[in-house]
Amino acid sequence: MADPVLIQTREGLYCPAGDFHIDPTRRVPRALITHGHSDHAAPGMGAYLATPQALPVLRHRLGRIQAEGLAYGATRRIGGVTVSFHPAGHVPGSAQIRVERAGEVWVVSGDYKLARDGLCEAFEPVPCHTFISECTFGLPIFRWQSEDQVLEDMAAWWRANADEGHASVILAYSFGKAQRLMAGLGQQGPICCHPVVDQVTAILRGQGYPLPATQRLEAGQSPPQGALIIAPPNAPATAWGLGLGPHRIATASGWMALAARRRGAGRAFVLSDHADWPGLNLAVRATGAEHVIATHGHTQAFAAHWAAQGLRAGELA
Secondary structure, eight states: OOOOSEOOOOOEETTTTTEEEEESOOOOOOOEESSTTTOOSSOOOOOEOTTTHHHHHHHHOOOSSSSEEOOBBEEEEEEEEEEEEEEEEESTEEEEEEEEEEEEEEEOSOOOOOSSSSSSSSOOOOSSSSSEETTTTTTTTOOOOOOHHHHHHHHHHHHHHHHHTTEEEEEEOTTHHHHHHHHHHOOOSEEEHHHHHHHHHHOOOOOOOTOOEEEETTTTTOOOTTTTEEEEGGGSSSSSGOOOOSEEEEOOGGGGGGGGOOOTTTTTEEOSSOOOOHHHHHOOOOOOOOOOEEEESSSSHHHHHHTTTTSSEEEOO
Protein backbone atom coordinates (compact mmCIF):
# COMPACT_ATOMS: atom_id res chain seq x y z
CA MET A 1 0.00 0.00 0.00
CA ALA A 2 1.29 3.47 -0.92
CA ASP A 3 2.16 5.92 1.81
CA PRO A 4 -0.78 8.16 2.77
CA VAL A 5 -1.06 11.54 1.06
CA LEU A 6 -1.57 13.25 4.42
CA ILE A 7 -0.34 12.25 7.87
CA GLN A 8 -0.94 13.57 11.37
CA THR A 9 2.07 15.17 13.10
CA ARG A 10 2.47 17.13 16.33
CA GLU A 11 2.18 20.33 14.28
CA GLY A 12 -0.99 19.18 12.54
CA LEU A 13 -1.98 17.53 9.27
CA TYR A 14 1.09 17.23 7.02
CA CYS A 15 1.63 16.44 3.33
CA PRO A 16 5.12 14.89 2.93
CA ALA A 17 5.08 15.06 -0.89
CA GLY A 18 4.26 18.79 -0.81
CA ASP A 19 6.05 19.69 2.42
CA PHE A 20 3.16 21.73 3.80
CA HIS A 21 0.65 21.53 6.63
CA ILE A 22 -3.10 22.11 6.59
CA ASP A 23 -4.51 24.18 9.49
CA PRO A 24 -1.43 23.56 11.68
CA THR A 25 -1.53 24.38 15.37
CA ARG A 26 2.24 24.89 15.77
CA ARG A 27 4.67 26.96 13.75
CA VAL A 28 5.56 25.50 10.35
CA PRO A 29 7.19 26.96 7.21
CA ARG A 30 4.12 26.62 4.95
CA ALA A 31 0.45 26.46 5.98
CA LEU A 32 -2.65 25.95 3.85
CA ILE A 33 -5.64 27.36 5.74
CA THR A 34 -9.27 26.34 5.38
CA HIS A 35 -10.70 29.48 7.05
CA GLY A 36 -10.03 32.23 9.56
CA HIS A 37 -11.38 30.83 12.83
CA SER A 38 -8.69 30.62 15.48
CA ASP A 39 -8.82 26.83 15.81
CA HIS A 40 -7.86 26.55 12.14
CA ALA A 41 -5.70 29.63 11.54
CA ALA A 42 -2.91 29.98 14.11
CA PRO A 43 -0.26 32.74 14.16
CA GLY A 44 3.44 32.33 13.48
CA MET A 45 3.54 30.38 10.21
CA GLY A 46 6.24 31.13 7.67
CA ALA A 47 3.75 31.53 4.81
CA TYR A 48 0.00 31.11 4.41
CA LEU A 49 -2.11 30.02 1.46
CA ALA A 50 -5.90 30.46 1.57
CA THR A 51 -8.73 31.69 -0.62
CA PRO A 52 -8.63 35.39 -1.54
CA GLN A 53 -11.94 35.79 0.31
CA ALA A 54 -10.37 34.45 3.52
CA LEU A 55 -7.25 36.63 3.46
CA PRO A 56 -8.69 39.93 4.80
CA VAL A 57 -10.00 38.28 7.98
CA LEU A 58 -6.80 36.25 8.33
CA ARG A 59 -4.73 39.45 8.17
CA HIS A 60 -7.05 41.18 10.63
CA ARG A 61 -6.73 38.36 13.13
CA LEU A 62 -3.08 37.40 12.65
CA GLY A 63 -1.43 40.75 11.90
CA ARG A 64 1.42 41.10 9.41
CA ILE A 65 1.75 37.74 7.66
CA GLN A 66 3.18 36.45 4.42
CA ALA A 67 0.04 35.23 2.69
CA GLU A 68 -1.22 34.45 -0.79
CA GLY A 69 -4.67 33.73 -2.18
CA LEU A 70 -5.66 30.85 -4.45
CA ALA A 71 -9.06 31.20 -6.09
CA TYR A 72 -11.73 28.56 -5.65
CA GLY A 73 -11.16 25.79 -8.20
CA ALA A 74 -7.73 27.01 -9.32
CA THR A 75 -4.90 24.49 -9.03
CA ARG A 76 -1.39 24.91 -7.67
CA ARG A 77 1.47 22.45 -7.97
CA ILE A 78 3.38 22.19 -4.69
CA GLY A 79 6.20 19.67 -4.74
CA GLY A 80 4.76 16.31 -5.76
CA VAL A 81 1.07 17.19 -5.32
CA THR A 82 -1.59 19.41 -6.85
CA VAL A 83 -3.80 21.40 -4.49
CA SER A 84 -7.01 23.38 -4.91
CA PHE A 85 -9.58 25.10 -2.70
CA HIS A 86 -13.35 24.44 -2.90
CA PRO A 87 -16.26 26.13 -1.08
CA ALA A 88 -17.11 24.69 2.34
CA GLY A 89 -20.20 26.79 3.14
CA HIS A 90 -19.03 27.38 6.72
CA VAL A 91 -18.16 31.10 6.81
CA PRO A 92 -17.20 33.60 4.10
CA GLY A 93 -14.03 32.45 2.36
CA SER A 94 -14.03 28.98 3.95
CA ALA A 95 -12.68 26.11 1.89
CA GLN A 96 -12.18 22.41 1.59
CA ILE A 97 -8.67 21.59 0.44
CA ARG A 98 -8.17 19.00 -2.30
CA VAL A 99 -4.77 17.32 -2.51
CA GLU A 100 -3.93 15.03 -5.44
CA ARG A 101 -0.85 12.83 -5.76
CA ALA A 102 -0.40 10.60 -8.81
CA GLY A 103 -4.17 10.29 -9.30
CA GLU A 104 -4.99 9.69 -5.64
CA VAL A 105 -7.24 12.42 -4.21
CA TRP A 106 -7.65 13.38 -0.57
CA VAL A 107 -9.96 16.19 0.58
CA VAL A 108 -9.71 17.98 3.92
CA SER A 109 -13.12 19.43 4.71
CA GLY A 110 -12.20 22.06 7.28
CA ASP A 111 -15.53 23.05 8.87
CA TYR A 112 -18.57 22.93 6.59
CA LYS A 113 -22.33 23.07 6.28
CA LEU A 114 -24.54 22.10 3.37
CA ALA A 115 -27.43 24.53 4.01
CA ARG A 116 -27.15 27.70 1.94
CA ASP A 117 -27.25 30.87 4.04
CA GLY A 118 -27.21 33.55 1.33
CA LEU A 119 -23.95 34.99 2.62
CA CYS A 120 -21.00 32.62 2.28
CA GLU A 121 -20.00 30.56 -0.72
CA ALA A 122 -22.17 27.43 -0.90
CA PHE A 123 -20.70 24.00 -0.13
CA GLU A 124 -19.60 21.98 -3.15
CA PRO A 125 -18.93 18.23 -2.83
CA VAL A 126 -15.50 17.25 -4.12
CA PRO A 127 -15.07 13.68 -5.42
CA CYS A 128 -12.17 11.94 -3.71
CA HIS A 129 -10.75 8.66 -2.51
CA THR A 130 -10.20 9.82 1.10
CA PHE A 131 -12.35 12.42 2.85
CA ILE A 132 -11.16 13.95 6.11
CA SER A 133 -14.41 15.20 7.58
CA GLU A 134 -15.11 17.35 10.58
CA CYS A 135 -17.85 15.91 12.78
CA THR A 136 -18.47 18.62 15.38
CA PHE A 137 -22.12 17.56 15.47
CA GLY A 138 -21.49 13.99 14.39
CA LEU A 139 -24.23 12.28 16.40
CA PRO A 140 -27.81 11.46 15.30
CA ILE A 141 -29.28 13.77 17.97
CA PHE A 142 -28.11 16.82 16.00
CA ARG A 143 -30.72 17.68 13.36
CA TRP A 144 -31.30 21.31 12.48
CA GLN A 145 -34.55 23.12 11.74
CA SER A 146 -34.59 25.12 8.53
CA GLU A 147 -32.73 28.41 8.75
CA ASP A 148 -35.86 30.28 7.61
CA GLN A 149 -37.81 28.95 10.59
CA VAL A 150 -35.09 29.80 13.10
CA LEU A 151 -34.71 33.33 11.70
CA GLU A 152 -38.49 33.81 11.78
CA ASP A 153 -38.56 32.80 15.45
CA MET A 154 -35.64 35.09 16.18
CA ALA A 155 -37.29 38.05 14.44
CA ALA A 156 -40.50 37.47 16.43
CA TRP A 157 -38.49 37.42 19.67
CA TRP A 158 -36.81 40.70 18.66
CA ARG A 159 -40.20 42.33 17.89
CA ALA A 160 -41.70 41.19 21.18
CA ASN A 161 -38.76 42.55 23.15
CA ALA A 162 -38.95 45.90 21.33
CA ASP A 163 -42.70 46.14 22.05
CA GLU A 164 -41.91 45.71 25.76
CA GLY A 165 -39.15 48.34 25.73
CA HIS A 166 -36.20 45.93 25.79
CA ALA A 167 -33.17 45.73 23.55
CA SER A 168 -32.41 42.27 22.15
CA VAL A 169 -28.88 40.91 22.60
CA ILE A 170 -27.91 37.87 20.55
CA LEU A 171 -24.65 36.18 21.46
CA ALA A 172 -22.86 34.70 18.44
CA TYR A 173 -19.35 34.15 17.12
CA SER A 174 -17.95 37.42 15.78
CA PHE A 175 -16.89 35.96 12.43
CA GLY A 176 -19.48 34.13 10.37
CA LYS A 177 -22.45 33.59 12.67
CA ALA A 178 -22.81 37.29 13.57
CA GLN A 179 -22.89 38.38 9.93
CA ARG A 180 -25.19 35.52 8.97
CA LEU A 181 -27.68 36.75 11.56
CA MET A 182 -27.66 40.39 10.49
CA ALA A 183 -27.96 39.40 6.82
CA GLY A 184 -30.82 36.99 7.50
CA LEU A 185 -32.88 39.03 9.95
CA GLY A 186 -33.23 42.19 7.88
CA GLN A 187 -33.80 45.61 9.38
CA GLN A 188 -37.06 45.63 11.30
CA GLY A 189 -35.18 47.93 13.67
CA PRO A 190 -31.66 49.25 14.30
CA ILE A 191 -28.87 46.65 14.40
CA CYS A 192 -25.91 47.34 16.68
CA CYS A 193 -22.64 45.45 16.95
CA HIS A 194 -20.09 44.90 19.67
CA PRO A 195 -16.78 46.48 18.51
CA VAL A 196 -15.24 43.06 17.80
CA VAL A 197 -18.22 42.09 15.62
CA ASP A 198 -18.18 45.51 13.97
CA GLN A 199 -14.53 45.15 12.92
CA VAL A 200 -15.11 41.85 11.15
CA THR A 201 -18.39 43.07 9.65
CA ALA A 202 -16.67 46.11 8.16
CA ILE A 203 -14.04 43.86 6.56
CA LEU A 204 -16.62 41.56 5.00
CA ARG A 205 -18.80 44.47 3.87
CA GLY A 206 -15.73 45.98 2.20
CA GLN A 207 -15.24 42.70 0.32
CA GLY A 208 -18.73 42.99 -1.12
CA TYR A 209 -20.64 40.55 1.07
CA PRO A 210 -24.30 41.70 1.28
CA LEU A 211 -24.64 43.01 4.82
CA PRO A 212 -27.13 45.58 6.13
CA ALA A 213 -26.18 48.86 7.76
CA THR A 214 -25.17 48.46 11.40
CA GLN A 215 -24.07 50.69 14.26
CA ARG A 216 -21.01 50.12 16.43
CA LEU A 217 -21.90 50.00 20.12
CA GLU A 218 -19.04 50.98 22.39
CA ALA A 219 -18.66 50.04 26.05
CA GLY A 220 -21.09 51.97 28.24
CA GLN A 221 -23.04 53.29 25.27
CA SER A 222 -26.84 52.99 25.35
CA PRO A 223 -28.38 51.28 22.31
CA PRO A 224 -31.25 52.81 20.30
CA GLN A 225 -34.74 51.87 21.39
CA GLY A 226 -35.77 48.43 20.20
CA ALA A 227 -32.32 47.61 18.84
CA LEU A 228 -30.92 44.21 18.01
CA ILE A 229 -27.40 43.92 19.41
CA ILE A 230 -25.02 41.21 18.17
CA ALA A 231 -22.10 40.44 20.47
CA PRO A 232 -19.57 37.67 21.17
CA PRO A 233 -20.58 35.04 23.74
CA ASN A 234 -18.44 36.50 26.55
CA ALA A 235 -19.49 40.14 26.05
CA PRO A 236 -22.20 40.45 28.77
CA ALA A 237 -19.64 39.50 31.45
CA THR A 238 -17.34 42.39 30.49
CA ALA A 239 -17.51 46.15 31.05
CA TRP A 240 -19.08 46.49 27.61
CA GLY A 241 -22.40 45.18 28.90
CA LEU A 242 -22.82 47.76 31.67
CA GLY A 243 -24.60 50.41 29.57
CA LEU A 244 -27.13 48.23 27.76
CA GLY A 245 -30.13 49.22 29.87
CA PRO A 246 -33.22 46.98 29.79
CA HIS A 247 -32.43 44.04 27.53
CA ARG A 248 -33.00 40.37 26.95
CA ILE A 249 -30.31 37.91 25.89
CA ALA A 250 -30.33 34.97 23.51
CA THR A 251 -27.64 32.65 22.21
CA ALA A 252 -27.46 31.34 18.63
CA SER A 253 -25.50 28.11 18.40
CA GLY A 254 -25.81 24.48 17.38
CA TRP A 255 -24.92 23.59 20.96
CA MET A 256 -28.24 25.05 22.06
CA ALA A 257 -29.74 21.77 20.82
CA LEU A 258 -28.47 20.18 24.03
CA ALA A 259 -30.31 22.52 26.41
CA ALA A 260 -33.34 24.75 26.17
CA ARG A 261 -31.52 27.29 28.32
CA ARG A 262 -27.96 27.91 29.39
CA ARG A 263 -27.18 29.83 32.56
CA GLY A 264 -27.04 33.53 31.70
CA ALA A 265 -27.87 32.89 28.06
CA GLY A 266 -31.64 33.49 28.18
CA ARG A 267 -33.41 32.37 24.98
CA ALA A 268 -31.71 29.62 22.99
CA PHE A 269 -31.81 29.50 19.18
CA VAL A 270 -30.39 26.41 17.48
CA LEU A 271 -28.46 27.78 14.51
CA SER A 272 -25.12 26.33 13.48
CA ASP A 273 -22.46 27.03 10.87
CA HIS A 274 -21.62 23.31 10.93
CA ALA A 275 -23.42 20.43 9.24
CA ASP A 276 -25.84 18.41 11.34
CA TRP A 277 -25.96 14.60 11.31
CA PRO A 278 -27.94 14.30 8.06
CA GLY A 279 -25.74 16.95 6.44
CA LEU A 280 -22.53 15.20 7.41
CA ASN A 281 -23.83 11.94 5.99
CA LEU A 282 -24.94 13.58 2.75
CA ALA A 283 -21.54 15.22 2.37
CA VAL A 284 -19.62 11.97 2.84
CA ARG A 285 -21.80 10.14 0.33
CA ALA A 286 -21.50 12.97 -2.20
CA THR A 287 -17.70 12.66 -2.27
CA GLY A 288 -17.84 9.00 -3.25
CA ALA A 289 -14.95 8.40 -0.85
CA GLU A 290 -14.04 4.85 0.06
CA HIS A 291 -12.00 6.01 3.06
CA VAL A 292 -13.35 8.42 5.69
CA ILE A 293 -11.27 9.99 8.45
CA ALA A 294 -13.14 11.81 11.24
CA THR A 295 -11.76 14.86 13.02
CA HIS A 296 -12.93 17.82 15.16
CA GLY A 297 -15.77 16.32 17.16
CA HIS A 298 -17.41 12.99 17.81
CA THR A 299 -14.73 11.17 15.87
CA GLN A 300 -15.07 7.69 17.37
CA ALA A 301 -18.83 7.47 16.85
CA PHE A 302 -18.64 9.00 13.37
CA ALA A 303 -15.86 6.64 12.24
CA ALA A 304 -17.73 3.65 13.66
CA HIS A 305 -20.85 4.67 11.76
CA TRP A 306 -19.03 4.71 8.44
CA ALA A 307 -17.17 1.49 9.17
CA ALA A 308 -20.59 -0.11 9.66
CA GLN A 309 -21.55 1.20 6.20
CA GLY A 310 -18.67 -0.76 4.69
CA LEU A 311 -16.15 2.05 4.23
CA ARG A 312 -12.64 2.17 5.59
CA ALA A 313 -12.92 4.62 8.46
CA GLY A 314 -10.61 6.09 11.05
CA GLU A 315 -10.09 9.17 13.17
CA LEU A 316 -7.45 11.84 13.77
CA ALA A 317 -6.28 12.44 17.31
